[in-house]
Amino acid sequence: MKLNEEERALLAGEGGRARQWAIRHQIEVGRFFDAEDMVEVDQAHVMADPESLGEAGVRWLSDIAGLPEAERRVRVPTITDPRGVDFAAYKRLQQTDAMAGLEERAIHAFEAMGVLMTNTCINYQTILPPVRGEHVAFGDTGVVIYSNAVFGARSNFEGGPSAIAAGLTGRTPRYGYHLEKNRLGTRLFELRHQPKDFSEWGALGAVVGRGSGSYWAVPVITGVENAPTSDDLKHFGAALASFGSVAMFHMIGVTPEAPTLADAFDGPPPPASPITAEDIANVYKGYAARGDKVDVVVFSAPQLSLIELEKVANLLDGRHVHRETTLIAATSPEIKFAADRMGLTRRIEDSGGIVLSGVCFYQSYAREMAEANGWSRLMSNSAKLVNIIGGYGYKPTLATMERCVDSAVAGKVL
Amino acid sequence: MAQTLICHPGIGPDVEGIALVASDDFSARYDLDRIKGVFSRPAHKLFGEDYRERILVLNNVKGGVASAWMLNEMASRNVKPAAFVFNRVNPILAQGAALAALPLVDRFADGDVTKLIRNGERIRVRPSEGQVILLDRP
Numbered sequence: 001m002k003l004n005e006e007e008r009a010l011l012a013g014e015g016g017r018a019r020q021w022a023i024r025h026q027i028e029v030g031r032f033f034d035a036e037d038m039v040e041v042d043q044a045h046v047m048a049d050p051e052s053l054g055e056a057g058v059r060w061l062s063d064i065a066g067l068p069e070a071e072r073r074v075r076v077p078t079i080t081d082p083r084g085v086d087f088a089a090y091k092r093l094q095q096t097d098a099m100a101g102l103e104e105r106a107i108h109a110f111e112a113m114g115v116l117m118t119n120t121c122i123n124y125q126t127i128l129p130p131v132r133g134e135h136v137a138f139g140d141t142g143v144v145i146y147s148n149a150v151f152g153a154r155s156n157f158e159g160g161p162s163a164i165a166a167g168l169t170g171r172t173p174r175y176g177y178h179l180e181k182n183r184l185g186t187r188l189f190e191l192r193h194q195p196k197d198f199s200e201w202g203a204l205g206a207v208v209g210r211g212s213g214s215y216w217a218v219p220v221i222t223g224v225e226n227a228p229t230s231d232d233l234k235h236f237g238a239a240l241a242s243f244g245s246v247a248m249f250h251m252i253g254v255t256p257e258a259p260t261l262a263d264a265f266d267g268p269p270p271p272a273s274p275i276t277a278e279d280i281a282n283v284y285k286g287y288a289a290r291g292d293k294v295d296v297v298v299f300s301a302p303q304l305s306l307i308e309l310e311k312v313a314n315l316l317d318g319r320h321v322h323r324e325t326t327l328i329a330a331t332s333p334e335i336k337f338a339a340d341r342m343g344l345t346r347r348i349e350d351s352g353g354i355v356l357s358g359v360c361f362y363q364s365y366a367r368e369m370a371e372a373n374g375w376s377r378l379m380s381n382s383a384k385l386v387n388i389i390g391g392y393g394y395k396p397t398l399a400t401m402e403r404c405v406d407s408a409v410a411g412k413v414l
Numbered sequence: 415m416a417q418t419l420i421c422h423p424g425i426g427p428d429v430e431g432i433a434l435v436a437s438d439d440f441s442a443r444y445d446l447d448r449i450k451g452v453f454s455r456p457a458h459k460l461f462g463e464d465y466r467e468r469i470l471v472l473n474n475v476k477g478g479v480a481s482a483w484m485l486n487e488m489a490s491r492n493v494k495p496a497a498f499v500f501n502r503v504n505p506i507l508a509q510g511a512a513l514a515a516l517p518l519v520d521r522f523a524d525g526d527v528t529k530l531i532r533n534g535e536r537i538r539v540r541p542s543e544g545q546v547i548l549l550d551r552p
Contacts, residue, residue: 028512029505032425052443052483056490141478159482162509176505213439214474215504245439245476245504362443363480388477391444391455 001030001173002037010169016071018064022165029162030173039154039174043077043130044167045123045138046115048160049084049363050102057160058106064164065112072113078167079118079127080110081140082303082330082360089356093328094372099365115167119358120332121302124151125230127334132256135178137166141241142234142302142384144177148248150233152256154178157215157247176215177248183257185250185264187212190272191223193280198308199400201232202383203283205239207275212244219244220264222252222272231305238302239383287386287398289413293324295375297408299401300330300361301385308401309339309355313347315405321352322411326373330356353408361385366392379404379413417551419530421499424519424541425511430549431496434468435533436460437526440500440507441477442484451493469497469539471531475504485510497539499546501527517541 003011010023026038050058064072085095085103107117118127121140124147130136132152138144139158147153156176158166166172176182189208195201212219219240228236228251240246250258258264299312312329321327329348331339336357339345345355356364362385369375370393378394380386381404386396397413407414436459447454451466475481485507488494497517498507511518517539524530531537531548538547 025509025512028425029508032423032508032512032518033505047479048483049480052480052487054483054487054490056487057483060486139479156505157479159479159506159509161482161486161513162505214502216502242477245474247504367447388444390457391441391446393454 001027001035007038016067018067018071019168022168025161025165026169026171026173030175033173033175035173035175037174038171039135039178040171041076041135041137041166043079043128043136044074044158044163045079045081045140045143046160046163046167047081047139048106049082050099050106051084051363051365052160053106055102058102058109061106061109065109074114074167075170076167078115079123080115081121082363083119083358084364086356086359089354092354093369095365095369118332120334121360122234122305122332125305126332137163137172139163141247142238144247145237145241145249146234148177149237149250149255183248184218184266185220185258185269186217187219188269188272189219189221190274191221192274193277194225195232195280197400198231198235199381199383199398200280201228202235202239203280203398204275205236206243206283206383206387207279209240209242209244209246211273212246215245215247217244217246218248218250219246220250220252220258220269222261224251224254227254231308234302235382239387242384242387283383284398287396289377289395289397292377292413293411294379294407294413295325295377297325297327297404298361298378298380298385299382300328301382301388303360304329304331304335306335306338309335309344311401312353312405313344315402316348316351316353319351319409321408325408325411327353327408328356328361329353330360333358362388362392366394370394377413379407417548419527419546419548420523421519421544421546422521423544424517425508426497426515426517426541428538428540429469429497429517430536430538431467431469433471433531433533433535433537434460434463434465435471435528435531437473437528439474439476440470440472441475442481442488444477448484448488448493465495466493467496469499469537470495471499471528473501473528475500475507479506482506482510482513485514485516489514489516499527499531499539519544519546
């Protein structure tokens with residue numbers, strides 16, 4: 001890789017030990033992907049929940065945090081993905097003091113590094129959206145795909161260590177979606193059914209993700225009749241990234257880099273794969289469990305916008321969650337403050353729900369929570385969540401937000 | 415007695431071990447019980463298989479970014495695969511392998527590596543050379 005003078009100085013240790021580790025790590029990853037050089041980034045976003053970190057990861061962070069201030073502080077604004085423990089609610093969820101202790105140590109280390117604890121996977125809705133052409137180092141698949149596709153920003157999936165490296169050096173290896181040539185379409189999908197709600201947008205993401213199947217694929221979606229909302233695209237992108245590990249898409253007439261089909265491809269477009277109502281229905285069928293007792297209903301993954309929280313509150317008004325079912329809605333700290341101020345939290349909690357701040361369900365020791373609370377059947381309107389959570393021992397069911405709330409009240413899958 | 419497969423130069427040290435092969439994808443968060451060291455996702459083709467110190471030969475990487483930390487965490491407890499041999503990985507597995515110093519290779523010249531390597535056979539992975547050696551093949 002070609003390194004400039006500043007990068008060579010970092011490699012020689014002139015920026016301190018943390019930055020020396022960071023640039024070495026970036027060179028190793030960059031070489032693996034044949035990056036020719038580095039590109040400067042304006043922001044980094046770090047996924048580092050305590051379950052993923054474990055004791056080893058928290059020790060690693062604490063080692064950096066223990067360095068002199070000039071060595072440990074990040075050089076570009078660096079923010080965080082959801083945490084694993086909401087200190088105001090962890091005992092209600094049967095999370096342990098040991099989990100909270102590990103979380104506390106991780107937060108302490110991040111703060112010492114100058115990381116801003118935004119604790120959100122919807123930073124593009126709540127903190128500082130990137131703009132077209134801006135290079136960033138974002139570390140949540142839903143954040144990356146939304147930023148690349150909807151804003152036209154440039155990011156690869158940056159796992160926690162690499163996002164920290166980018167924060168420390170202010171750059172990242174130039175490969176993947178930092179390069180124009182990799183942002184062109186590789187597959188074409190034609191919608192013959194218009195998604196009607198968040199869970200259908202997620203189901204569409206599942207279909208396209210399964211049909212794309214690789215980080216290096218760029219699906220192009222045509223046939224969208226009406227502009228989707230930010231929350232629609234949030235669920236679509238999160239599911240597409242989850243089912244297919246996809247980091248970029250074009251939606252003709254919606255996303256900025258492909259206003260027409262001709263813009264989306266280098267040459268003639270490939271034959272289109274149709275997506276029908278039956279394809280969407282089959283996603284739901286794969287998770288169907290009508291009549292089963294439902295243990296936990298989760299609205300999370302991605303965290304809810306204020307608009308989504310209001311919908312949950314509206315659906316719960318005048319009703320109460322079944323005594324053997326838990327209903328959880330997770331959002332970012334900023335949206336939680338707004339929801340508190342506007343009375344949405346009170347309305348949801350008066351109906352027996354729990355509103356969590358700064359966490360996401362699957363990043364919160366999901367297996368241990370299931371064991372401690374006796375949870376098995378989980379219902380959600382998030383296609384991403386039902387895709388992930390089976391590996392944690394849950395039996396997931398995908399349904400609309402309305403059916404999820406109705407089922408939470410009934411205590412069984414409706 | 416050995417055959418050599420050529421791939422893109424990878425990450426991590428040379429390693430020798432027994433291949434655990436499936437035509438399926440991988441995510442440490444989605445697919446593994448990292449405490450017990452087994453594949454825990456019922457839909458995965460390696461469901462129930464013990465992955466400890468086996469060389470995972472799989473197709474692709476799926477899902478989220480957690481694997482970047484989780485490989486390091488698994489390595490710290492010695493509940494880890496010996497190496498990763500994939501058709502194509504995403505940045506997350508490469509970043510995680512780099513942090514954990516676990517061997518990783520991908521992009522094979524001769525096609526689908528999950529068909530080129532047999533489940534249970536002994537192989538040597540040489541990331542710096544971009545080679546996987548099938549030790550028991552004539």
